[in-house]
Amino acid sequence: MRRLQPPGWPEPRGYANGMLAEGRLVFVGGQIGWDSRGVFAPDLAGQVRQALLNIVAVLAEADAKPEHVARLTWFITDREDYLARQKEIGAAYRDVMGRHFPAMAVVQVVALVEAEAKVEIEATAVV
Template sequence: MEFLQPENWVKPKGYANGVAAQGRMVFTGGLIGWDENETFPSGDFAEQVHQTFKNIVAVLAEAGAKPSDITRLTWYITDKKAYLSSLKEIGAAYRDCFGRHFPAMAVVQVSALMEDEAKVEIEATAVIEE
């Protein structure tokens, strides 16, 4: 895996501008902060993010992928203010599930998600290097 950073650009914090990788590609659907029984353990934004991260790790593991194989995360959030006010908790949850591996990321605010209780939905792409 190669992280792509133009020489004269400011280094990003918590994400990469680009990633190049070769190998078996693994894609998740949009995963949300519910548990294996499709029950939301919490309505708290940061706690839903943490559960979503755990769900990503579980789905990737089915393909033999690890968090360090993630090349891209695309987040869909319903509340930018809740996201920004939870950055410390989100950072701790991120490190708990993914360590200090920072792939390419995008965060997009949307008006709603398909599950009414969901506050975040994240798609992950991973590449298991050959």
């Protein structure tokens, strides 16, 4: 997998502008911040960590790892909370995904289907 960085563009922080990859595609549906018992982490950073752990668990079913992820799309319910907690969210991300930063988008939504969910993350990986 290779990062795509157009000449002269500012270096992105914590994501890539694009990724080039070849192989088997793995599509991971939106994962939220609850554990296998359906219990939510209490705060946004905790829910991000759990959602990413859930993604890693699904990837493992395809013999894939975090470094195979080419794209993540995050749906958050509170932009201000996200911006205020970037340090904790970044730490949670690195703890689960390492220093692999694929192409990403973050979108604020009015609500998620599960009322307690603060974030939902979907992934595309290439193995």
